[in-house]
Amino acid sequence: MKKVLIIGYLPTSRPGGSYRLAPLAKYLPEFGWQPIVLTAPVGKKLDSRLRVIETPYRDALSFWKKVLRFDPTEPLSQQVKKLVGITSKKSLIEPILRFLVGLVSYSDPERGWKPFAMKAGNELLQQEDIDAMISCRPITSYIVASKLKERYDIPWIVDFTDPWSQNKDYRYGYLDKLLYRRLELKTLSMADALVTTSHPWAENLRKLHIGKPVYVVTHGFDPEELNSPPAKLTAKFTITYTGMIYSNRMQDPAKLFDALRDLVCDGTINPNDIEVRFYGRKVAWMEREIEQYGLSSLVKHYEVVPKDIALEKQRESHLLLVLDWDDPKERGVYTYKIFEYLGARRPILATGGSKGDVVAELLDETKAGIHAPMVEDIKIALKDFYQEYKLKGSVSYKGEEAEINKYSHREMARKFAEILDAL
Numbered sequence: 001m002k003k004v005l006i007i008g009y010l011p012t013s014r015p016g017g018s019y020r021l022a023p024l025a026k027y028l029p030e031f032g033w034q035p036i037v038l039t040a041p042v043g044k045k046l047d048s049r050l051r052v053i054e055t056p057y058r059d060a061l062s063f064w065k066k067v068l069r070f071d072p073t074e075p076l077s078q079q080v081k082k083l084v085g086i087t088s089k090k091s092l093i094e095p096i097l098r099f100l101v102g103l104v105s106y107s108d109p110e111r112g113w114k115p116f117a118m119k120a121g122n123e124l125l126q127q128e129d130i131d132a133m134i135s136c137r138p139i140t141s142y143i144v145a146s147k148l149k150e151r152y153d154i155p156w157i158v159d160f161t162d163p164w165s166q167n168k169d170y171r172y173g174y175l176d177k178l179l180y181r182r183l184e185l186k187t188l189s190m191a192d193a194l195v196t197t198s199h200p201w202a203e204n205l206r207k208l209h210i211g212k213p214v215y216v217v218t219h220g221f222d223p224e225e226l227n228s229p230p231a232k233l234t235a236k237f238t239i240t241y242t243g244m245i246y247s248n249r250m251q252d253p254a255k256l257f258d259a260l261r262d263l264v265c266d267g268t269i270n271p272n273d274i275e276v277r278f279y280g281r282k283v284a285w286m287e288r289e290i291e292q293y294g295l296s297s298l299v300k301h302y303e304v305v306p307k308d309i310a311l312e313k314q315r316e317s318h319l320l321l322v323l324d325w326d327d328p329k330e331r332g333v334y335t336y337k338i339f340e341y342l343g344a345r346r347p348i349l350a351t352g353g354s355k356g357d358v359v360a361e362l363l364d365e366t367k368a369g370i371h372a373p374m375v376e377d378i379k380i381a382l383k384d385f386y387q388e389y390k391l392k393g394s395v396s397y398k399g400e401e402a403e404i405n406k407y408s409h410r411e412m413a414r415k416f417a418e419i420l421d422a423l
Contacts, residue, residue, distance in 0.1 A: 001034045004420060005124065007117065007145050008136030008159075009110070010037070010052075012044050018136035018161055019336050020219055023409035024416060025050050031417030036130070038120055040113050055120045058112035108139035117144045125152050132420050134159055146187045155423035157416070158188055160196040161219070166204050185209070192423050195416070198334060198358050215419055219336050220412040221343030223405075230345065231315035234275070237389045239349065240317040242279045242310040243337045245286065250326035251335075253278075253286070256351050257293040259378035264298075269386050271298050276321075279305050279313060314344040318395045319385060324353025324360075324371070334358055342368055342404050347385070347395050351378050366407075368399035 006025055009017035025035040026047060037050060040057040121144060124130065132155040135145035142158060149156045165181035185208070188194070193213045196202050202214045245251055260276070263269040276299040278286070290299045305313070314320055320341045325333055338359065341348050348369025350359050360371040372378040385395050405411065 001029065001032055002131040002420070003129065004028065004033045004035050005038060005121070005130050005133045005148075006035050006136065007038045007121065007133060007148075008141040009138055010039050010042055010046075012042050017138075018159070020159075020161065020409070020412065021136045022047065022050065023220070023222055024134075024413055027410045027413035028417060030410065031414050033132075033417050033420055036124065036128075038117060038124070040110075040116075053120055053124065055113070055116035057116060108143070110138040110140045111143075113138075114140050114144055117141070118147060121148050122151075125154075130154060132157070132423060134416070134420075137161060139164060142187050146190060149190045155192045155420070156190065157193045157195055157419060157423070158191045160194060160201065160205065163196075163201060163204065166201075166208060181208075188212075193419055195419065200358070201333075215415070217412055217415045218407060219334065219339040220407045220409045221339050221341075223343075223408045223410055225311060225343050227315040227343065227345040231312070233318060233394050234316050237269075237274045237319075237386055237395075238317045239274070239276045239319040239321050240279070240313050241277070241321040241323070242305075242314060242340075243335070244280050245278075245283070245323060250352075251323045252326055252352060253323060254289060254293075255375050255378055256321070256323075257289065257295055257299070258375045259351075259382060260295060260298070261293050262375075263379055263382060263386075264295075268383055273390075274298050274386070275300065277302065277313065277317075279303075279310055311340075311344065314341060314346060317344075317346055318389055320344060320346050320348050320369070322348055322350035322359060322369075324350045324357065324373070326352045334362065338362065339407055342366065342399070342407055345397055345399065347397055347399075349378075349381055349385070362407075366399055366403045368397075368404060 006021060008021050010022055011017040011019055021037065021039075025037050026049065028035050035051065037052045039052060039054060041054050042052065046052055117140070125148060130152075133145050133148065134157045135141045136159045142164075145156055145158070148154075165177060165184045188209060191209075191212065193215060194205050194209060195215045195217050196205055197216070197218050199216055202216050205214045206212075241253075245253070256276075260269070260274075264271050276295075278299070278301045280302075281304055282301060286301055290296055290301065293299075322335055322338050322341070324335075338348065338350070348363060350363060350369060350371045351373070353359055353371065353373050355371070355373060360373075363369045363371050370381045372381045388395050
């Protein structure tokens with residue numbers, strides 16, 4: 001079996017880890033590739049089927065955290081926000097903060113991992129026959145892979161689950177962005193293929209990295225985590241959201257709240273019948289918004305829960321909520337969560353966004369749910385779902401299994417294996 005070195009962070013290693021690194025490594029052996037994962041300290045027990053090389057890690061921002069007497073385990077930017085009291089969705093201070101963090105963390109906040117990853121990568125490539133490399137997040141992984149490519153000249157795939165210098169939500173400043181663009185072009189000059197998660201992002205990469213092969217491989221769900229047989233549903237008409245809310249990228253629950261308030265006020269929905277649950281990091285602006293819309297009795301905002309609990313909450317829900325991106329620049333962005341929802345086999349309600357974006361196309365293709373971009377669309381969808389719940393005690397799931405299975409982790413690994421074989 002051919003061997004592939006996968007360089008990047010597992011989600012449990014450090015902030016910014018790749019959600020598809022572990023499932024990719026898990027299913028690649030089915031297609032003739034034995035993965036070896038090179039990562040920072042993981043901090044938890046891993047799947048025994050994975051071969052993982054954990055290296056030490058040094059936080060490049062530890063000096064500033066120490067000076068500011070911050071928690072060394074928490075992201076610097078989040079702690080600065082708390083220090084200066086940023087609690088709103090958007091703040092004039094935030095762009096300045098991003099610029100300063102970018103200034104002290106160039107080329108990547110995770111650059112402290114580079115020497116350890118380089119040492120481990122060199123030792124591995126000298127001792128074993130490695131046939132190819134895949135580099136995932138963070139940026140430092142791309143830089144490490146480029147150095148190893150230069151020395152050992154083995155095929156190298158770069159996996160962009162988020163853009164680098166083309167990121168529309170660029171965290172720093174304009175001049176910094178130009179520096180990152182130059183660094184991206186230099187770092188990836190020797191890459192053999194680029195992979196990203198949507199066709200709009202692929203087009204952007206082709207314009208920047210002229211002549212390089214660019215492939216689209218979306219995220220997926222784990223077929224071992226399917227909601228089969230279906231879990232028992234909650235007694236109430238329950239809508240559940242699990243994950244982060246990126247308000248700075250115009251991912252906003254306000255349209256849902258607006259629709260809910262109207263439907264409750266006009267008597268269409270009995271507030272005693274419904275519960276809307278958000279599981280994710282608590283933020284002050286969200287609590288205020290729930291209160292402002294008068295929905296405190298039926299909208300609950302909970303803290304982050306472990307993945308197994310999140311999956312349980314999804315499976316028992318009548319509807320699963322996706323907050324699509326209201327920024328037109330984000331039209332090529334799926335949420336990772338929507339693919340996990342496909343495995344839950346419960347109807348999806350995607351609010352916000354625009355008709356024809358990638359989320360709308362996915363739901364139309366799989367018949368796994370409804371895309372409701374505007375408040376009136378949300379009201380119509382909720383009314384129909386609620387009436388079905390009142391009539392039958394549940395909301396029927398109409399997803400097309402053959403189409404949904406195209407988005408499994410196994411299918412994702414198959415596509416990567418095809419690219420590796422071609423190289």
